[in-house]
Structure formats: structure tokens, C-alpha cells
Amino acid sequence: MPPTTPGDELLDRYYAEHYASVVHSGAGGAVQRAFHVALERPWTARDRFENVLELGATAGEHLAFVRHQYSRYTMLDIRDSAEARAVAAQADRDNGAVDFVLGDAQTLDGIDDRSVDRLVSMCLLHHLEDPRGALRQWRRVVKPGGVISVFVPCDPGVLWRAGRSVTTFRTARANGYSSLEIRYINACDHRNHVASIVAMIEGTFAEDDVRAHRYPFGWLHSWNANLFMTFQIIRGSTGEQR
Numbered sequence: 001m002p003p004t005t006p007g008d009e010l011l012d013r014y015y016a017e018h019y020a021s022v023v024h025s026g027a028g029g030a031v032q033r034a035f036h037v038a039l040e041r042p043w044t045a046r047d048r049f050e051n052v053l054e055l056g057a058t059a060g061e062h063l064a065f066v067r068h069q070y071s072r073y074t075m076l077d078i079r080d081s082a083e084a085r086a087v088a089a090q091a092d093r094d095n096g097a098v099d100f101v102l103g104d105a106q107t108l109d110g111i112d113d114r115s116v117d118r119l120v121s122m123c124l125l126h127h128l129e130d131p132r133g134a135l136r137q138w139r140r141v142v143k144p145g146g147v148i149s150v151f152v153p154c155d156p157g158v159l160w161r162a163g164r165s166v167t168t169f170r171t172a173r174a175n176g177y178s179s180l181e182i183r184y185i186n187a188c189d190h191r192n193h194v195a196s197i198v199a200m201i202e203g204t205f206a207e208d209d210v211r212a213h214r215y216p217f218g219w220l221h222s223w224n225a226n227l228f229m230t231f232q233i234i235r236g237s238t239g240e241q242r
Contacts, residue, residue: 010184011185031163031167031227035122035123035151035228036061036064037065038151038228038230039062039120039149039151040066040067040068042232043066043067043068044067044068045067045068045069047067048068048070049117049118049146049147050070050071050072050117051070051071051072051074051116051117051118052066052070052072052073052116052117053074053111053116053119053141054073054074054075054076054120054121054122055076055105055120055121055124055138056076056077056078056105056121056123056124056127057075057076057077057081058081058084059081059083059087060075060081060084060086060088062120062122063075063087063088063091063098068118070097071097072097072098072099073097074098074099074100075100076102076103076105077100077102077105078103078104078105079102080102081100084100105121105134106128106129106130106133106134106137108137108138108140108141111141112141113140113141114140114142114144114146115141115143116143116146117143117146118147119138119141119142119146119147119148119149120149121148121149121150121151123151124151125150125152125197126152126189126190126191126192126197127189127190127191127192128192129191131192131196131197131200132200132204135200135201135204135205139205139208143235144235144237145234145235145237146234146235147232147235148205148231148233148235149230149231149233150201150231150233151228151230152194152198152228152229152230152231153190153194153227154194154214154224154226154227154228154229155194156190156194157194157223157224157227158224158225159224159226159227160227160228164186169182169186172185194223195223198212198223198229201231205233205235207238208233208234208236209233209236210231211232211234212229212230212231213229213231213232214226215228215229215230
């Protein structure tokens with residue numbers, strides 16, 4: 001008999017039952033926290049962005065790492081999340097004007113042109129069916145002079161794969177997933193290659209100020225030798241996109 005092929009039910013079970021524990025606990029959780037810190041590194045409590053839009057907010061993990069001030073912070077995700085809504089409600093009481101909304105990060109329907117001062121994308125582009133189209137929409141909604149902050153894992157780079165084997169993959173195996181199932185889940189989850197994503201970012205924002213940082217070996221311009229990249233993109237005044 002041919003081997004059983006994993007399907008949508010496997011992905012549904014993984015996201016519903018094990019995603020949070022695989023990604024956010026143990027060694028994998030510590031690495032994830034370092035990712036959030038790196039994306040927020042340029043900003044301090046003296047900085048202020050009036051209207052912030054975070055895409056792919058999942059359970060609202062990133063908000064705790066935001067250091068700058070804001071008037072409104074909106075967390076958007078295509079899936080509803082009781083955890084993210086609770087995070088938003090608590091932050092709204094403590095800091096003011098924080099909410100969670102359902103929406104598609106690829107289309108940003110209902111988000112006005114040039115209405116956002118800072119857009120945050122944490123571990124999102126490698127999941128999307130149309131990352132190029134999404135990037136064009138992200139640029140559309142950000143004001144001239146506004147910032148688009150993007151985190152990109154260096155998957156399938158050598159260092160990323162080595163780290164993954166002793167963190168999230170190890171935890172997934174401990175939760176009963178086979179090697180085939182883990183590889184299938186990762187292939188569906190991280191469908192876009194880092195080199196393609198970087199080229200799309202550089203092309204979409206060719207008229208803007210793109211500041212890329214590689215970690216942990218920033219002097220090596222190689223996605224094989226680094227774990228992840230962050231981009232802080234300052235949008236120019238032109239309305240043209242590639």
C-alpha cells in the first residue's frame with residue numbers, strides 16, 4: 001500500500017492543538033521572543049506612531065514587545081483569536097485604543113490609502129499565497145514617511161534549518177508528529193523562499209528607504225549563514241509601485 005499522505009485535517013489539528021506549544025514554549029519560545037525584540041530594536045519610548053497596524057497578529061504576542069508610544073494599535077488576523085482579543089482588551093485599559101479585527105493581510109480591505117503610520121509584519125510573508133500582492137497593499141496603506149517593519153525567517157537557509165531541528169521540530173516530534181508530517185506541515189506553513197521574499201521586498205519598495213538587518217551575523221550578506229532578517233522600510237512620497 002502507498003504511504004498515507006497528510007492532508008488538511010493534519011494542518012487543522014496542528015494549528016488547533018499544538019502550534020502554540022511548539023512555537024512558543026521551551027527553546028523555540030525563547031528564540032521567538034528574540035525575534036520580537038529584534039524587530040522593535042530601532043524604537044524607544046521617545047518614539048511615537050499615531051496609528052499602528054499589525055498584520056498576522058495570531059494570539060497578540062508581539063504587542064508586549066512594542067516600545068514606542070502610539071495613539072491607536074490595531075491587531076489584524078484572518079483567524080479569530082480569543083487570546084488576541086483578551087490582549088487587546090487589557091492593553092486598551094492600560095494604554096488606550098488597542099483593538100483586534102478580522103481581516104486579510106493580502107488585501108487590507110477597508111483600510112484607507114495612506115492611513116497608517118507604522119505597519120508591523122511578524123513572521124507573515126512566508127505564509128501568504130500572494131506575497132507580492134500583499135506588499136503592494138502594505139505600501140498602499142502606509143503614509144509617506146511612515147514605516148513598514150517586516151520580520152523574515154531565513155528559511156530554508158542552513159542555519160535556520162539547523163536551529164529548527166533542535167527547537168520546533170524536536171517539540172513537534174515530542175507531540176507525536178512523524179518526520180513526514182513535520183516536513184509536510186512546514187512546507188505548507190513556510191511556502192515562500194526567503195530569497196524570493198527579499199527580492200520582492202526590494203522590488204516593491206525600490207522608491208523607498210529600505211533598511212535591512214541580518215541576525216546573528218549581520219556582516220555576512222547570506223541567508224544561509226543567518227537565522228532571520230528584519231526590514232525597516234520608510235515609505236517615500238511617490239505613489240508608484242513595482
